[in-house]
Amino acid sequence: MLADLWSDAVRRADPSEQVADLELIVKGAAASPEQRVVVVEYDGQVAGAVYLRIATLSPINLEPCVQSIHPRVFDQYRRHGVGRALMDAAAAFAEEHGILHVVTAVPHASREANRFMARLGLAPVVMYRVAPTAVLRSRVSPARPQLGAESGARSRVLATRRSLRRARAERLALPDPEQA
Known part of the structure; x- marks a missing residue:
């Protein structure tokens, strides 16, 4: 059931690998006090789940917090108190460990989830963005154009334009001989 609930949050892989990943996560959580x-x-059926862990607010802000990772509720159980129960568990976990902050992340496009978290007092702090490494690489250091005949012609045109601009600026800067 967790694989279905968190299907959009786990890595893209064969469903059996996703289930194996979640088994490792659950076993790891059971073995760790953090x-x-x-x-x-709800009525004997899995209605929702959340993964909680103690961490810091960020790698450079060492204030401890409880991260409420992927609080999810199956659609048919929304508006039945399941989300509130998940976040209540996050607050209780934080209190057990004397932690003052709970953080969570919800999909940016989920207006309902964002409004729900706002009603619970969770304010937006950062926008978390993700990109494939290859896409980021192509945008931060795009390939330079090949130096060839076309590139050389463009360079000559630009050099000529710069020269004309300089000459025009020099003419405008010279004093008018009739006024001297």
Whole structure:
């Protein structure tokens, strides 16, 4: 059930690999006092889940916090208190460990989830953006154009334009001989 609930959050892989990943995550959380997986049931069915862990606000802000990772509720259980129960578990986990802050992330396009978190008092702090490394590389250091006949012609045109601009600026800067 967790694989279905978190299908958009786990790595893209074969479903059996996704299930294996989640088994590792659940076992790791069970073995660590700083992690917890909370599953909420409604009428005997899994309705939602959240992964909780103690971390710092950021790598450069060492204030401890509880990260509420991917709090999710199945659509048919929305507006039944499941999301509130998940966030209540996050608050209780923080209190157990004497931690003053709870952070979470919800999809930017999910207006309903963002409004829900705002109603609970969670304010937006940062926009977390993700890009494939190859895309980022192509944008931060694009390939230079090949030096060839076309590039050489363009360079000559630009050099000529710069020369004409300089000459025009020099003419305008000279004093008018009739006024001297």
